[in-house]
Structure formats: structure tokens, C-alpha cells
Ligand SMILES: C[S@@+](CC[C@H](N)C(=O)[O-])C[C@H]1O[C@@H](n2cnc3c(N)ncnc32)[C@H](O)[C@@H]1O
């Protein structure tokens with residue numbers, strides 16, 4: 001969730017959706033994202049919509065779950081009025097911020113509110129993001145009782161100087177402990193890593209990958225560090241205190257990740273995501289990438305229903321204020337035209353190992369991408385555009401060629 005909200009048309013105060021959404025929703029699954037916008041401290045690289053205690057401007061963690069419950073009730077009314085049938089949630093994801101800063105009973109109440117309103121499919125993936133130093137056995141037992149099935153742990157690195165360059169507060173041993181607690185409770189654990197932090201060498205990155213692999217989880221995400229405008233990291237880089245990430249080194253780091261993870265039994269299924277089996281792939285993220293329906297609850301959260309996108313007011317105080325007045329927290333909406341929808345389909349779909357259908361794309365563009373080693377020839381013969389390892393490193397270029405036939 002980027003820190004700036006896009007422009008769009010003003011949403012009516014009751015949150016009513018355009019009538020087109022019911023037709024657009026017919027063949028889509030429904031998911032819920034629940035944003036928890038609180039962090040103890042802000043990591044220097046992060047521009048997510050999250051707030052430390054001093055930034056809350058009167059909003060309160062204590063009343064937050066009640067606000068979420070109100071938005072959940074309102075979403076059912078809005079869907080009902082738009083003739084979108086209410087169907088059990090295919091996936092649920094609590095992200096942040098730091099969801100595990102809230103008492104586990106609050107998370108449980110929010111899950112229950114989703115169950116009571118939408119319903120949740122039997123066996124659905126229900127994930128919560130957790131910072132490693134926020135989990136105890138008791139807390140994780142509470143997550144199990146609440147119905148969570150999966151915990152995504154923000155490990156980022158196993159190397160102290162890299163964690164410190166990222167302003168992470170946990171020490172590396174906290175990750176071992178957190179994963180052990182999660183797995184002993186019978187939940188799936190997933191690990192998030194970041195590569196390319198200032199001062200991180202290829203051998204530091206190898207150490208983090210080896211450590212993450214040794215934790216024996218079924219899922220690992222590895223993200224290239226992005227220097228977001230307005231962050232403390234961006235300021236340190238522009239003032240020369242820290243070095244900017246090096247593109248060539250980040251590419252080598254990606255290749256190393258793919259090599260070590262593949263050897264350890266993981267398979268890439270999206271450019272930044274690897275899983276040991278299909279069931280262990282993030283079903284929630286796949287719902288985003290395959291353009292299903294989802295409702296994003298909480299400040300700044302984005303939703304997609306039947307091809308229409310809408311997003312909530314950004315600050316938790318504004319969010320609380322709207323709900324206290326019985327107004328929708330949704331600020332704006334847009335319905336992308338066919339061209340924009342196609343662009344998004346290619347942008348997101350081409351990042352998946354399943355790829356996108358070759359049909360409809362210029363055969364010459366496809367041949368030139370095969371010749372340059374960026375898409376896989378065998379899959380293309382079978383009618384799918386699937387990136388090769390080099391293609392994964394130059395995915396934006398592949399998309400440009402497919403859509404505009406332009407080459408750098
Ligand atoms: C926003 S965090 C929320 C979860 C939790 N608070 C944590 O930090 O672990 C979700 C993930 O986004 C990734 N992330 C956030 N900012 C990033 C950036 N600037 N570059 C790359 N990855 C980033 C991190 O890997 C992080 O685990």
C-alpha cells in the first residue's frame with residue numbers, strides 16, 4: 001500500500017458502488033484484506049500507511065476493532081445494494097503495519113465479524129503478518145483459536161548490520177523463535193526477506209537465504225529494497241550517509257535467491273515469491289494478481305469489486321471520524337477502461353510462473369522476446385507467455401515490448 005492515494009472520482013458518502021460491479025463480479029472469488037495501521041517504530045525504508053503512537057492524532061488502537069466491525073457491516077450493505085451476491089471469503093489477510101501489536105482478542109473479533117457477515121470458506125487461507133519480536137506462544141495459540149492458518153514473518157535479513165541499516169528492531173534469534181512457535185502451533189509460516197540494503201554484500205545475502213531456508217517454512221518472499229521517496233532511507237541516501245542500492249548487485253542477489261531456493265525445493269510462482277507446493281502459495285496474493293474481488297478494510301485500504309477500484313481515507317483519525325458519522329470511509333473510486341485493465345492484466349499476469357495467454361499478442365514481439373532469452377520458447381509454443389530467469393530480471397521491459405513493441 002503506497003503512501004500516496006491515487007486520484008479518482010469522489011465516492012458518495014454512503015459508499016454506493018456503480019451498478020456495473022454486479023456483472024463484473026459474477027465469476028470472481030471474494031477476499032478480505034484487513035489493514036492494521038500501527039507500528040511501534042517506523043523502519044527507515046517503509047512508506048506503508050502506518051503510524052507510531054505519536055502520529056495517531058487522536059485515533060486509538062483501543063477502538064480500532066470496533067471501527068473495523070462497522071466497516072464490515074457497511075460493506076455488506078454496499079454489496080447488497082449493488083446486487084453483488086455475498087459469498088464466503090476465499091482468503092483473508094491481516095496486514096500492516098503490525099497487526100500483532102493489537103491484542104489477539106481484537107484480531108479474533110475482526111475474524112469473527114468477517115465470518116458472521118461474509119462467511120469464510122472451509123479451509124480458507126487466513127493470514128496475519130507478524131514482526132518477529134511480537135509473538136509469544138500464548139499469542140499464537142490465540143491466533144489458532146481465532147481461525148488463522150498462516151503467519152507471514154518479517155525476517156528481512158539474518159545479518160545484524162543489514163537489519164540495522166533497515167532500522168529493524170528485532171535480533172536475528174527472534175525469527176527462529178517465532179517460526180518454531182508458529183509451526184508448533186500447527187500454522188503455516190512464511191518468511192519475508194529484503195535484499196539490496198545499504199552495505200549488504202552478496203555473502204550477507206547468502207547468509208540470510210541459508211538461514212531462511214533452514215527454518216523449513218513452505219513459503220519465502222524476497223523483495224528488492226525499494227527506496228521510497230520521503231523515507232528516512234531516501235534522506236540518508238541523498239545526503240550521502242548511505243549508498244543507494246546497486247541494480248547489478250540486486251540482480252545477482254535475485255539470481256542467488258532463485259538458485260538456493262530452487263535447490264532447497266522451492267519453486268517460484270511469482271517474481272518475488274517461492275513456495276514448496278501449490279497449496280503453500282499465497283492464495284490471497286494470487287487473488288490480487290488474478291484480478292478477483294476483494295474488500296480492503298481499514299484506513300488507506302484499497303478494494304476491487306467487479307472491475308471497480310476504490311480506496312479509503314488514509315489517516316486512522318479520518319477513518320474513525322467517517323465511521324463515527326455513519327459515513328463510508330471510502331474516499332474515491334475509478335473503473336479502469338479496457339486499455340487500463342489490459343495493461344494491468346499483462347503487468348500482473350506476466351509476473352506469474354503460470355504466465356499469460358500468448359493469444360492476442362503480436363507474434364513478432366513474442367519471437368523477439370524468445371530470441372533475446374526473456375520468455376520461454378517451449379511455453380510460447382504451448383500458447384503461454386512465461387518469463388525466463390533473465391526475463392524475471394527485466395519484467396518491465398517484457399511488458400513494454402508486449403504492449404507497445406518498444407525496446408530499450
Ligand atoms: C509493510 S510490511 C508489513 C509487515 C510487518 N510490519 C513487517 O515489517 O514485517 C510487509 C513487507 O513489505 C516489505 N517491504 C516494505 N517496504 C519495502 C521496501 N521499501 N522495499 C522492499 N520491501 C519492502 C517487507 O519485506 C515487509 O515484510
Ligand code: SF4
Pocket residue numbers: 038039041042043046047048050096097098131154
Ligand atoms: S514494521 Fe513493517 S509496516 Fe511497520 S514500519 Fe517496519 S516495515 Fe513498515
